[in-house]
Amino acid sequence: MVGIPNDLLASLAGSMKAAEKWVSKNVSAHVTNNNVNIRYVAVGNEPFLQTYNGSFLRTTFPALQNVQSALIKAGLGNLIKVTVPLNADVYESSSGLPSGGDFRADIHDLMLAIVKFLNDAGAPFTVNIYPFISLYIDSNFPVEYAFFDGNANPVNDGGTSYYNMFDANYDTLVYALQKNGFGNLPIIVGEIGWPTDGDRNANVEYARRFNQGFMSHIASGKGTPMRPNAGINAYLFSLIDEDAKSIDPGNFERHWGIFTFDGIPKYSLNLGTTNTGALIPARSVRYLDRKWCVMKPSAKVDDPQVALSVSYACGLADCTSLGYGTSCGNLDARENISYAFNSYFQIQNQLGDACKFPNLSTITRTDPSTPTCRFAIMIEPYYGSAGQTFGFGKKTALGGLIALFFLTIV
Numbered sequence: 001m002v003g004i005p006n007d008l009l010a011s012l013a014g015s016m017k018a019a020e021k022w023v024s025k026n027v028s029a030h031v032t033n034n035n036v037n038i039r040y041v042a043v044g045n046e047p048f049l050q051t052y053n054g055s056f057l058r059t060t061f062p063a064l065q066n067v068q069s070a071l072i073k074a075g076l077g078n079l080i081k082v083t084v085p086l087n088a089d090v091y092e093s094s095s096g097l098p099s100g101g102d103f104r105a106d107i108h109d110l111m112l113a114i115v116k117f118l119n120d121a122g123a124p125f126t127v128n129i130y131p132f133i134s135l136y137i138d139s140n141f142p143v144e145y146a147f148f149d150g151n152a153n154p155v156n157d158g159g160t161s162y163y164n165m166f167d168a169n170y171d172t173l174v175y176a177l178q179k180n181g182f183g184n185l186p187i188i189v190g191e192i193g194w195p196t197d198g199d200r201n202a203n204v205e206y207a208r209r210f211n212q213g214f215m216s217h218i219a220s221g222k223g224t225p226m227r228p229n230a231g232i233n234a235y236l237f238s239l240i241d242e243d244a245k246s247i248d249p250g251n252f253e254r255h256w257g258i259f260t261f262d263g264i265p266k267y268s269l270n271l272g273t274t275n276t277g278a279l280i281p282a283r284s285v286r287y288l289d290r291k292w293c294v295m296k297p298s299a300k301v302d303d304p305q306v307a308l309s310v311s312y313a314c315g316l317a318d319c320t321s322l323g324y325g326t327s328c329g330n331l332d333a334r335e336n337i338s339y340a341f342n343s344y345f346q347i348q349n350q351l352g353d354a355c356k357f358p359n360l361s362t363i364t365r366t367d368p369s370t371p372t373c374r375f376a377i378m379i380e381p382y383y384g385s386a387g388q389t390f391g392f393g394k395k396t397a398l399g400g401l402i403a404l405f406f407l408t409i410v
Contacts, residue, residue: 001038001039001040001041001042001083001190001235002026002027002038002040002041002042003041003042003045003085004022004041004042004043004044004063004067005044005045006044006045006047006052006055006056008022008063009043009044009047009056009059009060009063010059010063012043012059012062012063012066012067013058013059013060013061013062013063013066014059014062015066016066016069016070018066019063019066019067019069019070020070020073020074022067022070023041023067023070023071023074023076024074027041027071027074027076027080028074028076031076031079031080038080039079039080039081040080040081040082040083040123040124040126040188041067041071041080041081041082041083042083042084042085042126042190043060043063043064043067043082043083043084044056044060044063044084044085045085046085046086046087046128047059047060047084047086048060048086048087048089048090048104048107048110049087049089050089057107057110060084060114061110061113061114061117064082064084064114064117065117067082068082068117068121068123081121081122081123081124082118082121082123083118083123083124083125083126083188083190084114084126085126085127085128085190085191086125086126086127086128086190087127087128088127088128088129088130088169088172088173089104090103090104090107090111090127091103091104091111091172091173091176092104092105092172093172093175097155097157097158097168098157098160098162098168098169098171098172098174098175098225098226099157099158099160099175100172100175101171101172101173101174101175101176101179102175102176102179102180103176103180112180115177115180115182115185116182118185119182119185124185124186124187124188124233125173125177125185125186125187125188126187126188126189126190127170127173127187127188127189127190128189128190128191128192128237129166129169129170129189129191129192130191130192130193131145131146131147131164131165131166131169131194131210132146132193132194132195132201132202132210132252133249134146134165135201136199136201136250136252143201145163145164145165146164146165146210147164147209147210147213148163148164148166148210148213148214148216148217149209149213150163150164152164155168160225161225162225164217166192166214166217167224167225170187170189170224170226170227170232171224171225171226171227173187174187174224174226174227175226178226186233187232187233188233188234188235189232189233189234189235190235191235191237191238192214192234192235192236192237193207193210193211193236193237193238193256193258194206194207194209194210194211194256195207195252195253195255195256196255196256196257196266196327197251197252197254197255197320197321197326197327198247198250198251198252198253198254198255198320198321198323198326199250199251199252199325199326200324200325200326201325202252202255202326203325203327204266204267207258207266207267208266208267208268208269211236211258211269212269212270212277214234214236215236215269215270215271215272216270218231218232218234219272236258237256238256238257238258239257239258239259240257240258240259240260240261240263241254241255241256241257241259241260241261242254242256242257242261243261243318243347244318247320251320251323251326252320253320254318254320255320255321258279259279259281259282261376261379262282262285262287262376262379263281263282263285264281264282265278265279265280265281285379286379286380287377287378287379287380288346288349288350288377288378288379288380289350289377290365290367290377291350291363291364291365291377292338292342292345292363292364292365292366292367292368292375292377293338293341293342293344293345293346293354293355293361293362293363293364294338294341294342294361294362294363294364294368295334295337295338295341295360295361295362296359296360296361296362297362299359299360299361301333301334301337303359303360305357305358305359305360306337306360309337309340309341309357309358309360309361310336310337310340310341312344313340313341313343313344313357314340314343314344316344316347317340317343317344317346317347318343318347319339319340319343321339321373322336322339322340327372327373327374328370328372328373330370330372330373331370331373335368335370335373337360338368338375339373339375341355341357341360341361342368342375342376343376345363346376346377346378347378349378349381350378
């Protein structure tokens, strides 16, 4: 699946030529010249999120239509389908149960137009489902209901029992589609996963439990109560951590990866290809020197420059592993300051000036990491192919895993 960011929707909606140019550059060239297996073009990403305040309501559908027309003109209309990855907030339930599912009132007509278009084009409905987010925003959300172990008190919907949130959410969409005459429209889960840091409920144990539970759930072929014995297509989110991602939704946003930023598996996960659950780390990763920027032993924690320096460092680097319930939440004050300094030092590729916080910092060759908190060393910068940086060549381990994160169980 190739994605179009939301900030391109307006130009693609307003110009057929722009859509044709985008398809030529980002789809046709790779399919024709490199034999890349592209199955879908994702037009936007959750463009109808309520937090966007309607910013993309007028451009998403026209962009979808133009991209579809451009694919047809390029001779790819039968091979590659358009879709719009939507957040699960585009539908709701008047009863709080799956059977009450319908599209959100304020976008109901627009959603029906898009759904009809997808149906006519033979394209799927794509939805992102995140039980973790429900747990994050609601302290009263039943934790066990987020997982697939069957330990939660079931939700009864007219005699149908739902033992996990995924099935209930998925079927709420199925009911919404069915209620509006599109009950057989294919569904793709565009994103689903669990973060490993940045929140008290974002940890390796929960992430492994959720992702393995989801894998086993869809591998069973049971489907959901509304679509029993039906395959579920899903993209597991995500492959690696993204240390520059916006944290507006929460500090967990940079920690969805099954692998760390440098290709180290965080936990075992059986993707259905082996019996061991062992994930293969990236090979030949090249790191910068083994050195860290930390607080000087002679520096005082109550130095008035500390707060300003830490704020500056964290504002330009990644300190989301610091805080209550996080992997580095047990550090003392000096270690917290050192973590912030080192995060900035590494993201600046260990430049000497990046470890010159006024009378506070020094460079050490002794790893300050703790059993639960990793003081990372940055990988070498590379300005050519990203694949070469990590050794993601034609046959390298982590690169091969990318294909596995589209999960089709039939």
